[in-house]
Structure formats: structure tokens, C-alpha cells
Amino acid sequence: MHRIPLYMASEPRPEASEYITMSEVMCPRNLIECELFLKILRKTTDTVFLNFSEVAESCLNISKKCMNMKSPTVLKMTLQSLDEIICRAPSASPTCVDAIMARSVLCIKNNQNATACNDLLYYESLDPALKTAEGTIISQILHCICLFVNREYEASKDKLSVVKGLIENGTLADQSEVSPFLALIEQHEERINQARKNVEFCKKVQTQDFAPFKGFKLTRKIPFASQACDYFEKSIEKSGGVFASCDVPKGKIVLVENPVYFQFSAPFLNCELCGVHQQQLYSCDNCRYRSYCSMSCMKSDAEVHQYECTGYKIGLIPMLEANMLFRLFCEAGEYILPAIVDFAMDGGILSNPRDAWTFILEHAQEEEKTYNLVGELLATAPDYNLLTREKYTEIVTTAFRLSVFIYNDTRLAEKYFYLLPLVKTDLINVMAAILLRLGGHVLLNSQRDNLCYTHREGFNAMNENNEFENCGILPMPTDRISANVFSYYGVNAITDFVDCYNNVHDSIAEVEHEYPEKFLNDSPIFRFADRLHSICIQKYEIEAVEDLVSAETFPEHDLNEILQIFNTSQRCQLLTNIAKYFQQFVYQYFHKIESTLQLKSTLCVTLKAFRQNCGTKNIKAIFLPNGKVVGVTAKNVHKGEELVLCPDFARLRDQNRILDLARSEYFSFSTSIENENENVSNFISS
Secondary structure: OOOOOOOOOOOOOOOOHHHHHHHHHHHHHHHHHHHHHHHHHHHHHHHHHHHHHHHHHHHHHHHHHOOOOHHHHHHHHHHHHHHHHHHHHOOOOOHHHHHHHEEEEEEEOOOOHHHHHHHHHHHHHHOOOOOOOOOOOOHHHHHHHHHHHHHHHHHHHOOOOHHHHHHHHHHOHHHHHHHHHHHHHHHHHHHHOOOOOOOOOOOOOOOOOOOOOOEEEEOOOOOOEEOOOEOOOOOOOOOOEEEOOOOOOOOOEEEEEOOEEEEEEEOOOOOOOOOOOOOEEEEEOOOOEEEEEOOHHHHHHHHHHHHHHHHOOHHHHHHHOOHHHHHHHHHHHHHHHHHHHHHHHHOOOOOHHHHHHHHHHHHHHHHOOOOOOOHHHHHOOOOHHOOOOHHHHHHHHHHHHHHHHHHHOOHHHHHHHOOOOHHHHHHHHHHEEEHHHHHHHHHHHEEEEEOOOOHHHHHHHHHHHHHHHHHHHOOOOHHHHHOOOHHHHHHHHHHHHHHHHHHHHHHHHHHOOOOHHHOOOHHHHHHHHHHHHHHHHHOOOOOOOOHOOOOOOOOOHHHHHHHHHOOOOHHHHHHHHHHHHHHHHHHHHHHOOOOOEEEEEEEHHHHHHHHOOOOOOEEEEEEOOOOEEEEOOOEEEOOOEOOOEEEHHOOOOOOOOOOOEEEHHHOOOOOOOOOOOOOHHHHHHO
């Protein structure tokens, strides 16, 4: 949807204010088209979910039969089918509930007892009206045994008492269904009740609280920085930046930021609240898209997710990749509302949309009492000139379409802007201007990382096959400190440079005509959208997911030209196909096709203050597995010296969105956060 252009009388100008830009976009044609698009997305989504709910029960019956087979391929397909039922079938249906139970049984058969516990805990938290008495007893029995096998003996004993109480007090309609499980618990009862000492399994999570050198600064510009840091605005004499207020030794932490906003570009691989990656996930009861690792995370996210839920269900937010942007807008609403209320209490009336926009900016620039991430973003205009023309047009389009969705399909407009006496089009303009400014910051100040997860089975198999025998003796990490970089890595600098230059020169000559295709955005949904636009324009029929995966795309320039001349009817037909096939894109991720990947985007507002063009790069930023970002001095820093991030951080910037720089897949980034984490303590102590 992001590629279907808006009607614009002239090219949007990056130097213009966000309000002026969105005022030029607002016209009856764009508003009507956008509302038609939303209607198409809702209608198509309802049809898809209705069809799936009709076949879900038969899919579950087939899966239950396949669970008894021994073929690994069949069992894998069975698990995928159960995953799809659990995340996509109507949540308030016995089919979805039974699928959770079936998946836990399948995991137990595969000796994945810890994984089965997750499903059984989730099953217990569901509405009792959806479960049978037999299902409740079976789930408790299985959970009791899983806890015992996992050596959680005290919890297993407690669960055994619950099971015995259910058996004594319950009336079972189908005794034959429960009999095998009753026999199973009888076999384990004696062992569960045995006294065990010093063998209880206890998972201890070791966490380390990081505190910056001399404590936190807690100011707007550098809220998560050390007391040894001062921020100075840009002046005629020198550029603005963060400077050391005292001598800071090497290895000292000067920044500890805990980023809040994450964006996952593919569903059903991670908990979208805490970021946990696990085999089983559970989706929102309504949209059946946003995924969580537990009922606890789902409930914690419910207050905010209720406003975006429809946008997820119809695919608008995922296709626009506006996950992070929507959350930032909600934060902006919470930040702006008190100021509007105070202004109204003093008799002020913001009846003009331009005045409302000016008031919002002035409030953000003047508010210094407490730090607020969104306040900082609203107070600072992004440098849109760093974006390509295509990227700038794209965020303008996203801001407009998302603002129309927010006005029509959510209660956010009346929640945050009810005191602004503005007509519909004026209020959409103001909200779109806010979204455009936030969208610019998301593009320019976020980090993008590939999410790669190693499978232990493959790792163990590699060790068993002695794949590392021929590697020789690897040097100790301490050797790297004193070694010459060329000799350490065995690099012949001259010949390697010549070979590298020749290879690059030849490759540019060969693929120059393919430039637009080669530099496509590397997000899964962007790739999907490019393939789908090309397929729909060429009027190919899609009968299987493989048709989407293997589809060839038009060069970007040609595709944009074709989409630009489409009339409203053609655009609506194109969007109908996109909405229909978006569900097949979702299907890809249930079946984990090898050509797909997932990306995480993280917004760290404090790091922006450390990114200057000074020649001294003395701060290393490290992303930890718990989500925190730690900035450590890479050398001794003297008082008055500017603190600037090392190039390692710049490599991880969202390069594919800025100018015409090389895209991230052409850099050999570290995709394992664990490797960085292992080196943190060594780096700090060195």
C-alpha cells in the first residue's frame, strides 16, 4: 500500500514545514481514495477470516490424526497447521482452544516439555466456558507431569493436589477420553511425592544493573547519559554536541538507554511486547496478527493495542510498516493533551489548524520540566534532506493514510484532540503533520538489525561431524591487542585491495542497469509488496505461496511510473488483490519459508546527541540482549573533549532509508547479539 502514490499537484518539498506539506496533500481525491482503501481492506479481511473459520475445525481434525504418525515431515506440517489455527482461527472458539491442547501434546511427544508448559499455562488462563471438564483435567495432568520432568518438583506437587481435587469433585461426561491420562498420573504420583533434596531445577536469571559514570544526567537532550556529560547547542564557534565535563577513563559507561519502541517486520516469530523468540506464540484475540509469548504480555499490551488492533487486522499498519510510528503517535497524544487542556482552561481556543500545529511545537520546545522522548522528537525538526526523494514521498504518504485511519477507525482523535474545534480535514492535517515529523525521526534515528536464531540441533550436529577440526589453533582474544591487524588476520593488504577494487569495478559495470532492483528495501513486507505489485500489474494468478516467493519484480522506477498513472478504479482493484494476498504473506511466516527473514528496528533518542562529525570517535555503543544500549568510552577522554560514537554504531544505522548509500545486506554485520554481550564485561574491564 505504501507504493500506491497519492495525488500531488507538485513534488513535496523537504524544506517546507510538516503542516504545509500535509496541507498540500489534503484534497478530496486523496481523502476519498484513502477511505475507499480502508473499506476494501476491511471487507477483504472479513471474507478471509470467515473462510478460515469455516475450515479451521476440519484442519484441526486432520492435525489430530497426523499427530499419531511417525514421519518427521508429517509431524512438522502438523505443528505448522496447529500454529496457524491457534493464531488465525477465531479465538473464542473451541477449535482454537483444542488446538492449543493438541500442540502441547505434540510437544510432549517430542520431549519438548518446557515448551509444552507454555501452552498448558496459556490453556489454563483461557475462559472456562470454552473448555470441557475433560480438557481441563487433561491439561492439569499434563502440566503436572511436564513440571516433574523439568525437575520443578515443588510446583509439580502443588499441581498434583489440584489434579486430585478435580478428579474427586468433577463429573466427567466422557470417561474414556480421560482414562489414559488418569493412568499416566497414577504412574507418576509416587515419584512426584518422593522427597527430593538438592535436585530441584531452578532457573536463575543473572542480570546486571548498569549505571553510568557518576550517575545519570537526566536532562532532555541526554537523559540517559552520565553526569560527566554536558550537551551544548550548536553555535557559530562550534557545532552542537555532547562534551565531557571532567576526565573520563577508558572503559567507563557514559550512556545506559533502555529503548522502548521495537518494530518487527514479520509476524509470529517474536513476542511483540518483550521481544522473546520462542516456538509457540499467541496472537491478539481480535486482530489475530500481533503476537505475544504469554497471556501476561498480551494483557500488558492491551491498553495501547486496542487503538491499533483494527489496523493490524486489516493489514494497514504492517503493510505501511507503521508499528513503531503508531505507538509514537499514541505517546505524542498523551504528551500534547495536558497542554491543550491547560490552554483551554485559561480560555484559549485553537480553532485554526495552523495555530494548533504551532502550539504543539512551541509546547514541545518550551517544556523542560521532565524528559519525554516524544517531546524531544516533536521539538526537533528532522533533516529531511538526508532522505531520498522516494523515501520522503513515502513517509508523506504513510503519514496521510495513517492519519485518515486514526480519524475514521480509532478513538484517538476524540481522546487526545477533543478540545480542538477543528473540522475533519483540518484535524487530519494536524495529525498527519505530527506523524510526518515522527516518521522522519524513525527513519533517521533508528537502528535496524537482522534477527537470526541458531538452532541447537544444527550446532550439535556440526560439532559431532568435527567441522572445526581443520581450523587450526585459534588465537587467544588477548593476542589481538598487541598483534598487527594484517598479520593477525593473514591479510595481504596490497593484493587484497587490488582484487577488491577490480571485483567492485566489474560488478558495477555488469549490474548498473539492474540498480533499482538490486537495492530494494530489505524488509520482508517491503519485499512482499514489491513482488505483489508487479504480479498484480501483470495480472498473474496466484495459486500457491510459492508464486509469491518466486515472483519477479519490475525495476523500481518502472513500477512507480505505472502506479502513478493508475486511476482510482485501477488503484482500488490493485489494493483488493493486495489485501487478499496479504493473508498468503502471513501464511509464509507460519511455514517459515527459507527466503524470509525478520528485522528489528530500535529507536534510541539519546544516541542522536552523540552523532557528530568530529574526528574523534571515542564512544562504543553496545546493544545488549535485554534491550538496553550501553555506551562505553573506548579511550581516555579529557575534560572538554567531544564524545562521539565509534563507526561500529554508524554501521548499524538504517542505511537503506538514507540517501543512496549501500544497503545493509552488503555489510558483514554481526547478527548475533550474544557475541556482543560476551565481550561487554571484557571491554569494560580492559
